[in-house]
Amino acid sequence: MxxxxxxxxxxxxxxxxxxxxxxxxxxxxxxVISSQIAIHQKYGGVIxxxxxxxxxxxxxxxxxxxxxxxxIKPSKLDLIAVTKGPGLITSLIVGFETxxxxxxxxKKPLLGLNHIEGHIYSNFINPVRPIKFPALVLTVSGGxxxxxxxxxxxxxxxxxxTLDDAAGEAYDKGAKMLGLGYPGGPIIAKLAAEYAKxxxxxxxxxxxxxxSAKNFDFSFSGLKTSLLYQLQKDKNWKKRINEYCFAYxxxxxxxxxxxxxxxASKYQIKTILLSGGVSAxxxxxxxFCDSLDKKTHFLVPDLQYTTDNAAMIAAAAYFRWQNQxxxxxxxxxxxxxxxxx
Ligand code: KG4
Ligand code: ZN
Numbered sequence: 001m002x003x004x005x006x007x008x009x010x011x012x013x014x015x016x017x018x019x020x021x022x023x024x025x026x027x028x029x030x031x032v033i034s035s036q037i038a039i040h041q042k043y044g045g046v047i048x049x050x051x052x053x054x055x056x057x058x059x060x061x062x063x064x065x066x067x068x069x070x071x072i073k074p075s076k077l078d079l080i081a082v083t084k085g086p087g088l089i090t091s092l093i094v095g096f097e098t099x100x101x102x103x104x105x106x107k108k109p110l111l112g113l114n115h116i117e118g119h120i121y122s123n124f125i126n127p128v129r130p131i132k133f134p135a136l137v138l139t140v141s142g143g144x145x146x147x148x149x150x151x152x153x154x155x156x157x158x159x160x161x162t163l164d165d166a167a168g169e170a171y172d173k174g175a176k177m178l179g180l181g182y183p184g185g186p187i188i189a190k191l192a193a194e195y196a197k198x199x200x201x202x203x204x205x206x207x208x209x210x211x212s213a214k215n216f217d218f219s220f221s222g223l224k225t226s227l228l229y230q231l232q233k234d235k236n237w238k239k240r241i242n243e244y245c246f247a248y249x250x251x252x253x254x255x256x257x258x259x260x261x262x263x264a265s266k267y268q269i270k271t272i273l274l275s276g277g278v279s280a281x282x283x284x285x286x287x288f289c290d291s292l293d294k295k296t297h298f299l300v301p302d303l304q305y306t307t308d309n310a311a312m313i314a315a316a317a318y319f320r321w322q323n324q325x326x327x328x329x330x331x332x333x334x335x336x337x338x339x340x341x
Contacts, residue, residue: 001078001321002029004102005314006063008095009087009115010143011036011051013058015066016310017077018125020318026125029070031304031311034058037183044176052090059098066310074106081317084112086143111317115308116144117156119275121316122301122309129297132270138260140284141276141307142168142183145256147216147263150273153319159263160216167252168278170220174227174248178241188245189281195246196283204230204240204247208255216263223251249283257287264296271297280306 007014013034019027036054040046067074082099085092096112103110119139123131137148145167147160165173168185175184180191195202207226209219227248231237237244256278264272272288279285285300292298305312 001318002072002076003079003081003314003317003321004063004066004077005310005312005317006059006080006082006095006099007115007118007308007310007313008055008059008091009083009085010091010308011040011046011054012308013055013062013095014308014310015059015063016314017066017070017072018311018314018318024124024319024322026315026318028125028311029072030066031309032062032066032069033309034062041182044182045172046088048088048090051088052094055091055094059094063098063102074102074108077106077108079111079317079321080106080108081111081113081313083115083118083313085115087115111320113313113316113320115313116146116148117316117320118312119144120148120150120156120273121319122275122305122312123273123299124319125302125305125311125315127299129299130271131273131299132297134267134269135271135273136260136264136267136269137273137275138256138279139276140167140256140274140278142166142172144276145218145220147260149263149267154323159267160218160259162218162220163210164219164221165224167218167220167256168276170224170252171249171278173224177224177227177231178237178244180241180245183277185278185281188249189283191242191245192249192283195242198242200243202243202247202250204243206247206251208251208258211255211258216259218255218259220252220255223248223255249281253281253284253287256284257291260288261291269296271299273298274300275306277307 005016016031017029080103120137135150139146145162149157149159172184180187209222
């Protein structure tokens with residue numbers, strides 16, 4: 001079957017067409033992303049109204065490009081899948097209303113997907129090894145930090161989430177304080193790697209909030225405040241900027257890895273999956289590889305599917321279609337509930 005995926009939950013206008021066979025093998029025919037990073041960079045973060053206006057300009061050209069690149073006529077599509085939440089409401093509306101209109105005009109079924117579910121399924125696009133259940137998914141992006149227990153396809157339970165900032169937000173806000181621009185993750189990661197390569201030992205200390213808590217929730221706002229206070233006290237921080245990036249990132253990664261491993265042990269997890277923009281981080285990936293025994297499968301999405309994209313939405317739609325929706329017939333209504341259930 002051919003699925004058109006559409007994603008506009010934040011600042012990327014994305015459309016993708018995937019081909020899925022009956023055994024769940026997914027081939028991404030095209031993955032078009034129009035990024036607004038350059039536009040939001042001057043504000044140091046995403047401005048919702050600006051993002052929505054850009055989506056309005058980009059959505060149809062991006063969908064057309066996806067169809068042209070994949071050499072697929074709309075009549076050949078079997079399903080349209082769109083992100084219905086969570087995200088910036090003004091951004092979501094553009095993708096959602098466009099998908100609804102196209103589904104009506106082209107007489108295609110439409111499926112609304114949860115954005116986090118999309119990130120989870122980025123791991124199911126050409127996985128390098130089998131994904132055995134129960135699996136544990138650490139979804140870390142600019143808007144979310146969740147530990148999701150996955151008992152099977154479309155069977156999720158959120159066992160931990162951030163009580164304040166998301167991990168990506170900690171990177172972005174930290175980078176803003178350090179005058180490094182947006183998005184902060186890749187820049188902090190680069191400077192931290194330079195510091196690690198220098199072989200020096202950092203004397204900076206950052207807190208690891210919630211690490212000893214009995215639950216699997218996260219908190220990053222104290223870490224951010226700690227960076228602010230340390231910068232205020234240190235007149236020479238600009239000369240130590242790589243060291244600040246290193247120590248700050250170490251705290252974020254330490255929290256993410258230790259909490260995930262603790263949950264994996266409690267739930268006797270067979271596969272650990274990472275997803276979301278922060279999962280592009282090489283140090284985070286390596287830390288998991290170094291910490292896990294060979295019994296636990298560890299998978300990460302291909303880099304192009306870590307940050308927001310529509311291939312992951314189409315992939316999630318395929319599995320939901322197979323598991324639940326096909327049983328309800330093709331008269332599909334858009335699900336009004338955007339919760340991950
Ligand atoms: O998944 P995503 O594109 O958007 C949301 O759903 O929020 O994630 C974007 C986030 C940003 O916070 C960005 O700083 C972070 O992912 N990010 C990274 C890296 N690349 C992107 N964080 C750490 N290391 C990276 N290499
Ligand atoms: Zn995302």
